Amino acid sequence: QVQPVESGGGLVQPGGSLRLSCVASADSVRLVTMGWYRQAPGKEREMVAILTGGGDRMDYADFVEGRFTISKDVGAATLYLQMNNLKPEDTAVYYCNTGQVSLPWGPGTQVTVSS
Numbered sequence: 001q002v003q004p005v006e007s008g009g010g011l012v013q014p015g016g017s018l019r020l021s022c023v024a025s026a027d028s029v030r031l032v033t034m035g036w037y038r039q040a041p042g043k044e045r046e047m048v049a050i051l052t053g054g055g056d057r058m059d060y061a062d063f064v065e066g067r068f069t070i071s072k073d074v075g076a077a078t079l080y081l082q083m084n085n086l087k088p089e090d091t092a093v094y095y096c097n098t099g100q101v102s103l104p105w106g107p108g109t110q111v112t113v114s115s
Contacts, residue, residue, distance in 0.1 A: 001103050002028075004079075004096045009109030011036055012086055020081040023097030030075045033099030036070060036081045038092035039108075049081060050099055063089075086113045 001010040008020040020036070028034060034049040051068040058070050061088045069082040079096050 001025075003104045004028075006094060006096055006106050006109040009094060009111045011112045013115050014087060016113070017082070017084045018086065018111060019032060020063045020083065020094055020111075022081075022106070023077060023081040024079060024096060024103065026074075026077040027081060028098060028103065029072055030074045033101050034079050035102075036079070037097060038090075038091040038111075039095070040089075040092040043092075045095070048094070049113065051079070058108050074088055083093065083111070086111075088113045 002025040004024040006020060007023045008018060010016055010018060025083050028070045032053045033050060036048040038048050039045040039046050040043050048061055049068055051072060055072060059072050060068060067085045071080045091111060095105055095108045097103050
């Protein structure tokens, strides 16, 4: 199994935006449900957003509250997470994986929301 590679994190002020990217295997991005997950210090990893293989259905955790959008570019084998109106509580390491968490976890990308 190919390990995904996440990027795009950084330090941003509350209310700011970031766009995360995840390069995974072409078959995973094209065929299966993929998702973004996050893990904050001292907390368990949690699901943030899910996108079906067909790209026709998206599900978001309640805490997203319409601020994030998950999408993908099949040709680039890349999954994206557009995050707007970021809050300090969004601070975490963000990862991508399949909906069934069948891939090895990648290194993640750190998102820090702070003034």
